Structure formats: C-alpha cells, structure tokens
Amino acid sequence: MDPQAKLIFTVSLILGTTITISSNHWIMAWAGLEINTLAILPLISKSHHPRAIEAATKYFLVQATASTLILFSSMTNAWQTGQWDIAQLTSPTSCLILTTAIAMKLGLAPFHFWFPEVLQGTSLITGLLLSTAMKFPPITLLFMTSQSLNPTLLAILAILSTALGGWMGLNQTQTRKILAFSSISHLGWMAIITIYSPKLALLNFYLYALVTSAVFLILNSINTLKLTTLMTSWTKTPALSAALMLTLLSLAGLPPLTGFLPKWLIIQELTKQEMAPAATIIALLSLLSLFFYLRLAYCATITLPPHTTNHMKQWHTNKPTNISIAILAVLSTTLLPISPMILTIV
Secondary structure, eight states: OOHHHHHHHHHHHHHHHHHHHHOOBHHHHHHHHHHHHHHHHHHHSTTOOHHHHHHHHHHHHHHHHHHHHHHHHHHHHHHHHOOOBGGGOOOHHHHHHHHHHHHHHHTOTTSOTHHHHHHHTSOHHHHHHHHTGGGHHHHHHHHHTGGGSOHHHHHHHHHHHHHHHHHHTTTOOBHHHHHHHHHHHHHHHHHHHTTTOHHHHHHHHHHHHHHHHHHHHHHHHTTOOBHHHHTTHHHHOHHHHHHHHHHHHHHHTOTTSTTHHHHHHHHHHHHHTTOHHHHHHHHHHHHHHHHHHHHHHHHHHTOOOSSOOSSOOOSSOSSOOOHHHHHHHHHHHHOGGGHHHHHHHO
16 A cells, blocks of 8 residues: 555544544544544555455444434434434434444444454554454444443343353454453453543453454564464464463453453452342353464464465564564553552543
8 A cells, every 4th residue: 555545644633532532522522433444445445455445334334324323313313302412312313223323333232243354354553453443433433422321221232242252252263353352351341431430441451452453463573374374373472472472362262361350350340339130140151262362372382283274384484573562562461460550540
C-alpha cells in the first residue's frame, strides 16, 4: 500500500476514534464510527486476496447495520424525550436497540459470527487493530450509556459471549480465529461489569489490549498463522516463543501474571453486587478459554513436530525483533505487583 494512503487511513482512524469518544451528541458519535469503518476497510482489503475482500465486505455490512441501529436508537430517544445528549438515553426501546447495535459492533454473542471470519481474512497487524483500537469507540459508548442499559440483558449477553468464545475456540487450528474467540470471551467480562463499575471495565479493556498487542506482534514477528507453523517456532526463536507462552498465560488470566488482575477484581465486584452465581458461571466458563491458551502455549514451547511439515522451515527470522515486543511482553506479565498503583491511576 502507498505510504501516503496508509497515513491518510491511519489519521482517519485516530480522528474517528477521537470524535466518538469526545462527543456528547449522538450524530457526532455516529459520524466518528462511520469514519472509523470507512478508514479500516482499505486496510482489511489491501492484500487483494478473495478472503480479504470477503472480510472487508462482511465487516462493512455488519458495521453499517450497527451504525444504522445506533442512529435509529438515538432518533427514537430524541423523538420521545427531545434529548440528543448521549447520557440522556431514557427510552426503554432506544436502550434495547442501542444494546443490540453495540453488541453487533463489538462482536458480542449472539452477534459474533462476523468477527472470526473477518479476522481470518486479514493480516495480523490489521487483526490487532480490529481486536483493540476498533473496539474502543463502541466500548466508550457502552460506558457513557451504562446507567441506562438493562443489567439483565447485558449479563445474559456477557455469559453467552464467554461461553461461546471459549467453546468455539476449542477446535480451531488457525491462530487468528483463536484470538478472535479469545476477544469475544474477554468482551463478555467487560460487558458484565460495565453497569456496576465502568472504571473496572475500562481497566479490563486496557489490560486486554496490552496483552493482545503483545501476542499479535509476537505472532507477526515469527510469521505464524497456524498451529503447525507454531510448532516449529521454538527452534527458530526460543526467546520469542517463551515470551509468547507467558503472554498467552497472562491472557488466560493465570496468577501471578497481569491478566489475572481484571478477572480477580471483576469477580470481587460482582460478589459485592450480590451476583455471586453470575461470577461463578463466568469464572467456570473462562476455563474453556484457558484450555486453548494452554494448547497454544504448549505448541509454542514444548511440542516439536513429530512428522514432516508441508511448509518450508525457516531457521532464522527475516525481520529484526522490534523493541516494542519486548516492552509489551514485560508489561503483559509483570503488572500484578503494582496493581494498587494502577487502581489509583484508573
């Protein structure tokens, strides 16, 4: 892709995100979401492969539908109450439509079917953008309207997302699809706590974005798209494979790694809100995700391929390792001891 075009699309992504997260008016928030959608489409389809074009088409159709529902929800609310302010969403019909629209934009179950397919059709760097940066504007809208939304509906969507994200990721062999179902599962944790503690949900998103960025960048550095390729990475890059194992375990939420912090705090907050059954269910469902994280970590560090693989083995990496990978990997695994300071900042 031409560097000037890439610069324009990147600036548009930043502009669209900034407009959405800083607006109080529904039309401005909708405009920012549309700018975001139009800016990411060329990045998804830049390889001109049929899968990439298909992924871009699916992404456009889903995001356009969700944006239309957001606009319809805000218009319905303005019609009934005369308010265009995002925080003044009081109409029950508008709240229901908005919850559906944001679930579609984020990929919450049962509106999650597009996300693994789109991620499978893109490069790892674009997949990283779709999993982190593109989720930030809809999550911000969810935070701003959290006091108006139905807690029971959000809890059902959250438990469903955690269950399906773990269950459907069990039999995957493509790393991008595994990370897509991982994202769906993590979104369930954010959705269930949003109403009770928006700051905690935001902390969860920040730490999820940090750890996921480390995983995507490491996989991109060792050029790994399938589990069979991942099995040969230990011979090429043992240091990156060890870092990948630790970041995957952090993503799974195992103590004493960084990913344990948000899950620990969310379960604690849900218990305080007298939602111990929901906390128990969502904690047990996260064990499904833990299984495929452990399988990825096992393939990356312990397993050597028992048979001849069909692809050419690379005995050295073509690209020099980026320093940002080392920084992200360290942060992804060592932030738990300073959690009191993090909570004070948030």
